[in-house]
Amino acid sequence: MSRGKTLGWSDVTPRADYMTRRALIASAAAAGLAGPALGQIVAAPSRYSTAQTPNTREEITGYNNFYELGTDKADPRKNARLLTLKPWAVQIDGLVDRPGSYGLEDILSGAQMEERIYRLRCVEAWSMVVPWVGFELNQLLARVGVQPGAKYVGFETLVRPDEMPGQRRAILDWPYREGLRLDEAMHPLTILATGLYGEEMPAQNGAPIRLVVPWKYGFKSIKSIVRITLTEREPVCTWNAMQSQEYGFYANVNPEVDHPRWSQATERRIGGGIFAPREPTQMFNGYAAEVASLYAGMDLAKFY
Numbered sequence: 001m002s003r004g005k006t007l008g009w010s011d012v013t014p015r016a017d018y019m020t021r022r023a024l025i026a027s028a029a030a031a032g033l034a035g036p037a038l039g040q041i042v043a044a045p046s047r048y049s050t051a052q053t054p055n056t057r058e059e060i061t062g063y064n065n066f067y068e069l070g071t072d073k074a075d076p077r078k079n080a081r082l083l084t085l086k087p088w089a090v091q092i093d094g095l096v097d098r099p100g101s102y103g104l105e106d107i108l109s110g111a112q113m114e115e116r117i118y119r120l121r122c123v124e125a126w127s128m129v130v131p132w133v134g135f136e137l138n139q140l141l142a143r144v145g146v147q148p149g150a151k152y153v154g155f156e157t158l159v160r161p162d163e164m165p166g167q168r169r170a171i172l173d174w175p176y177r178e179g180l181r182l183d184e185a186m187h188p189l190t191i192l193a194t195g196l197y198g199e200e201m202p203a204q205n206g207a208p209i210r211l212v213v214p215w216k217y218g219f220k221s222i223k224s225i226v227r228i229t230l231t232e233r234e235p236v237c238t239w240n241a242m243q244s245q246e247y248g249f250y251a252n253v254n255p256e257v258d259h260p261r262w263s264q265a266t267e268r269r270i271g272g273g274i275f276a277p278r279e280p281t282q283m284f285n286g287y288a289a290e291v292a293s294l295y296a297g298m299d300l301a302k303f304y
């Protein structure tokens with residue numbers, strides 16, 4: 001981890017990966033920018049994308065978990081228009097060299113955007129494939145300078161009950177909070193997503209900026225982030241704090257460790273139709289080759 005000097009984006013984005021033209025337009029639009037020279041952008045699929053066919057935009061934006069906007073799967077889309085997305089800032093604090101409130105435009109200005117087609121496995125045993133647009137969280141962490149004592153990263157969602165009807169009720173202990181171990185946060189699969197299907201992130205999917213950690217149950221992928229805190233201690237996570245027997249801190253997708261109230265061995269792919277057979281759930285949601293080494297020697301039934 002670099003420390004002691006101010007990092008420009010060019011210092012932390014060594015790879016020559018280029019986002020698609022559509023993704024670039026989306027991120028530039030999200031940042032309120034005119035956009036750089038589009039002609040120079042080369043479209044290249046990310047090596048981290050799955051070859052599976054993504055779910056439709058209708059499925060991805062119409063079947064959501066975003067309790068701030070309601071608990072029914074159709075509520076978030078219905079209530080999406082209530083949310084004010086501009087201006088948006090993210091407070092970055094705790095064990096970092098350059099704490100502060102970072103405007104979204106600033107965060108996106110130097111980020112190396114890519115399209116990442118990822119599998120998404122909800123702890124409720126349904127799944128989708130989503131073509132996100134985003135950038136690796138490690139880019140932002142390098143830019144703010146992670147201090148040596150930091151071992152975890154905590155995240156918080158916006159609290160704005162007048163715009164988020166779900167927050168007027170004590171469904172969860174607001175703000176929605178999540179966290180990762182620092183090595184999980186630094187992993188190249190872990191992204192901050194600002195769009196999907198090459199367009200600006202719909203509010204119901206966690207606009208303007210949300211976490212995506214594809215090998216963990218969906219509840220770890222916290223939406224509409226306003227705060228990122230580097231800590232020495234494991235951060236409080238909403239679902240884990242509420243029901244720790246059912247939702248662990250790690251929440252790695254694991255077909256061998258059942259939820260106390262249902263099996264995690266199989267999943268229902270959204271959009272498959274009522275006659276489609278359930279699909280077997282894969283260890284680490286199919287990302288074992290990339291992430292299993294993070295948990296070497298850990299008892300995954302104990303650290304669920």
Ligand SMILES: Nc1nc2c(c(=O)[nH]1)N[C@H]1C(S)=C(S)[C@@H](COP(=O)(O)O)O[C@H]1N2
Binds near residue numbers: 063065220221
């Ligand atoms: N702030 C916040 N983030 C959240 C949630 C939520 O209720 N509030 N739901 C989580 C759950 S359970 C899942 S499965 C995913 C769903 O993301 P999607 O609606 O984009 O598919 O978002 C996660 N992030």
Ligand SMILES: [Mo]
Binds near residue numbers: 124218
């Ligand atoms: Mo979920």
